[in-house]
Amino acid sequence: MTQSPQSIWTDVERIRTQAPLIHNITNFVVMNNTANALLAIGASPAMVHAPEEVEEFVSISSALVVNIGTLDSTFVAGMKLAMRQAKSLGKPIVFDPVGVGATTYRNRVSEELLALAPPDIIRGNASEIMALAGLNAQTKGVDSLYGSDAALDAARRLSSVLGCVVVISGAIDYIVQGEQLAAVANGHPLMTKVTGMGCTATALTGAFAAINTNYVQAATHAMAVMGIAGELAAEKNQAPGSLQVNFLDALYTLTESEIEERLKLS
């Protein structure tokens, strides 16, 4: 059950074949990008947030992705109903605590969501994971002030309290479950100059979790594919407008040999 180029490729092919329906309750900034990234990797995305319909929509979906980037009371109400429903139906939940630590509201909502329905996978940057673990991490809006390794203890604590996989994104991505640890060193610094790349990583994690119930593996695969597509895109043109376009192209045309040649996993 370890991660390898072959295990990644098997999952990419599963996504392309099964086209799992991924239910996203996400933020306004990235809805378009994350829908396109999910389509490019082969999944079927839907953005549905109304409290009147999220429970029904969860029931036809293969995974639920919740992202609090531009939360407000309507969206939070939808998130609660959707997460409780996903939990009761055993559908994977991936949670992205964007900007947690920056405001009391974000902290309170995150705590409520985690208490209501512990996610299967949490993905955030180091500041967010530390804030979520109850540490007084400093944040700068939605950006992290720390390297990803600074949050390893926080990730372990969070993982053991919630019984879930925790992903810390950064120059190196760490995937933590209890004492298990995987690290992905793929990616490119230019990715931090495009909005919503973290949110896209979370959305892709939803696609992998939809077709692979080993969530450590699913999260690691998602981070590897994300990083490799980002490298391919950045090598085409070192500028952020182009990166966004080339990243979607790279996801769509991704091959097994690109993964084999580039994967930096430990």
Next chain:
Amino acid sequence: MTQSPQSIWTDVERIRTQAPLIHNITNFVVMNNTANALLAIGASPAMVHAPEEVEEFVSISSALVVNIGTLDSTFVAGMKLAMRQAKSLGKPIVFDPVGVGATTYRNRVSEELLALAPPDIIRGNASEIMALAGLNAQTKGVDSLYGSDAALDAARRLSSVLGCVVVISGAIDYIVQGEQLAAVANGHPLMTKVTGMGCTATALTGAFAAINTNYVQAATHAMAVMGIAGELAAEKNQAPGSLQVNFLDALYTLTESEIEERLKLS
């Protein structure tokens, strides 16, 4: 009053000259794309949803486009006021029932909107048109599980009950009014890998309906322009990130001879 490369080109020139103001109440995922597509074809888009102002905004607009992709109670309230106002002022209404059939809420809202103010043109994929016609169509979120021809009977029924034009999008697009039928075979499969291409077709239909009161013609022209621009874009680069960019470029630079050479109409 039939459709031809010349009738399409006449309408494109009218849009470019008159720059009709198109009032959109649409979903969060596609607001940027559809605004850009409307600008690229020569129209003047506005996205306005607040119940406090939609009626006034309808009165200065040339067409109203309503799309339920990410509906919630605030947006639905705005849609109702706007559609009623458009109806009373005789402004064309184009309706896109995104994801209808997937949840009870979407079905109920769609029924209420159709009862309140029957649109002039409805555009959806086969699943959506079948669901809207009251058939128990299976849906997969916002994607169709059927070819567009499977929904022809549903489209005819819907058209005759509501007295409107119904467009079924797919590899072949059907434009139905009562017993009249037009078909457009333009387009490219890669368009299904970019989010919001259907919503963009609906928005463009609004632009054509704003300058051509023959709505069968307006809808057919919109679908043809959509498909031809998609082909031109896909031939430049067979990947979805590029397609989105190249599609807008193709709409903006579209020429009469490109329409003449490519139009596949029956």
Next chain:
Amino acid sequence: MTQSPQSIWTDVERIRTQAPLIHNITNFVVMNNTANALLAIGASPAMVHAPEEVEEFVSISSALVVNIGTLDSTFVAGMKLAMRQAKSLGKPIVFDPVGVGATTYRNRVSEELLALAPPDIIRGNASEIMALAGLNAQTKGVDSLYGSDAALDAARRLSSVLGCVVVISGAIDYIVQGEQLAAVANGHPLMTKVTGMGCTATALTGAFAAINTNYVQAATHAMAVMGIAGELAAEKNQAPGSLQVNFLDALYTLTESEIEERLKLS
């Protein structure tokens, strides 16, 4: 304290070094573009609108940008709390009255916001500035029906009543404070074919105001950088899909010599 290629470059370098956190309460259409433009110039953007958290978020931000493009009651509530807080903390406020004059609601909300917390900089097109100054300007949705010089008197009046800098965008951008006047003649007509370019100008103005308390200078610098990046992008490819991508690339790679060669300031 005059504007020059050197003063612009100094500010660009300050933004790139300090990466000021810019708090945006903006519209759904442009959230992605404006976040990406802020990242490309070197700032750190966040989109945060919930009344529950905007005051706290303003307190950690370096500037507040408020844009009423797709306003509704939830967003307006957030805008009011955020603007009052920014005022009390002395943080710069940049206001974009998108579509003011088109509806009574937009007029009323704009008046309430200006009365509550006069912004430091207002940026709009000629129709919007005239409407905001109380003139019965004709509007066409969110587009102006006037050249920017038609709004000079309105801008002077608005500036003297509110004690703020007023920017009129157009083929020539005017920056007005009382009797002071600067003009920027950079830019490209194709920029009007991409949605949200005005909103992006407003967002960039927030970044410059965050690092330069001379707001005439900050606004002039922002308009110059905007126009120059637009020219560079339009020269690469004369089509609007490409422009959006190339514009972000140009912002990110902008050099001092590009500013020196192109700046058209009077």
